[in-house]
Amino acid sequence: MEPMIQVENLCKSFSTKNGTVEAARNISFSIEKGEIFGIIGLSGAGKSTLVRCLNLLERPTSGTVRVNGKNLTKLSEKELRKERQNIGMIFQHFNLLMQRTALDNVCFPMEIAGISKKEARKKALEYLKVVGLEEKALSYPSQLSGGQKQRVAIAGVMAMEPKCIVLDEPTAMLDPNGRKEVLEAVHQLNRQENVTVVLITHYMEEVIDADRVVVMDDGHVVMEGTPKEIFSQVETLKKYRLDVPQVTLLAHELKQSGVDIPDGILTTEELVNALCQ
Numbered sequence: 001m002e003p004m005i006q007v008e009n010l011c012k013s014f015s016t017k018n019g020t021v022e023a024a025r026n027i028s029f030s031i032e033k034g035e036i037f038g039i040i041g042l043s044g045a046g047k048s049t050l051v052r053c054l055n056l057l058e059r060p061t062s063g064t065v066r067v068n069g070k071n072l073t074k075l076s077e078k079e080l081r082k083e084r085q086n087i088g089m090i091f092q093h094f095n096l097l098m099q100r101t102a103l104d105n106v107c108f109p110m111e112i113a114g115i116s117k118k119e120a121r122k123k124a125l126e127y128l129k130v131v132g133l134e135e136k137a138l139s140y141p142s143q144l145s146g147g148q149k150q151r152v153a154i155a156g157v158m159a160m161e162p163k164c165i166v167l168d169e170p171t172a173m174l175d176p177n178g179r180k181e182v183l184e185a186v187h188q189l190n191r192q193e194n195v196t197v198v199l200i201t202h203y204m205e206e207v208i209d210a211d212r213v214v215v216m217d218d219g220h221v222v223m224e225g226t227p228k229e230i231f232s233q234v235e236t237l238k239k240y241r242l243d244v245p246q247v248t249l250l251a252h253e254l255k256q257s258g259v260d261i262p263d264g265i266l267t268t269e270e271l272v273n274a275l276c277q
Helices: 047-053 077-084 102-112 117-130 146-158 176-193 227-231 234-239 246-256 268-276
Strands: 005-016 019-031 036-040 062-067 087-090 164-168 196-201 212-217 220-225
Touching: 005 047, 019 047, 019 220, 036 047, 036 176, 047 164, 047 196, 087 146, 102 117, 102 146, 117 146, 117 176, 146 164, 146 176, 164 176, 176 196, 212 227, 220 227, 227 234, 234 246, 246 268
Parallel strands: 036 196, 036 212, 087 164, 164 196
Antiparallel strands: 005 019, 005 062, 212 220
8 A cells, every 4th residue: 555655856946145944854764644743853854844845835855745546746837735634733723813703714715616505614613523622612812722722723723624634832932731632623623523633742752652652853853653652762862852651750760779670661550550460
């Protein structure tokens, strides 16, 4: 089966008055259909540049990006606009229209695309329900919490029925409760709609339930694997100045002190079970 996204030898550099900055260096990976794929790293590691290259908002300096088997770097602007509809983008800022209700905000991109008001309203209500905000359909953004605003933004993107959604630090401006709400909505969409999810974050806990994770540092992909494989390497992550989930760190310290427990513990439940055994 063709991967949803395939990145091969991608490089992206920018010219500045101080010289050339290499934001992405020889990056290769693939993302399977229906997968939750995490990209983690410190600020400045190259995560946002990479994600903007996935739908050619930034055109790579070299290398290729294939979506559903199509090489985006070879498409005309018209063809590229069409293919971009398959990749929904969610950023830190909610980008909601303050004078429109949650329902009208979700309808807005569909109206621009020429979908009838009746059909747009029907789909908007469906996706507000999926993200757990059906009862807030007639509320205005000023009446919503940060987490609720981000979930409205996600519903608006999903109503256009992309095959993949890319979330670039979607919880960076939210409190812990808002972060939890948004992540639950993303996982719900992945399960219900089988939508492929690419999640860019610097919060390590947010990728615990991902299928696979890559770690970026200084424009490079420096680690790749399942969350368990990545978080088993506590000392390597520290070398890249990255935190690990608190329960993983506690398990690592217990093991260092002689307690016989496995590497890569990600949840409190796993730690309790390991200690009981």
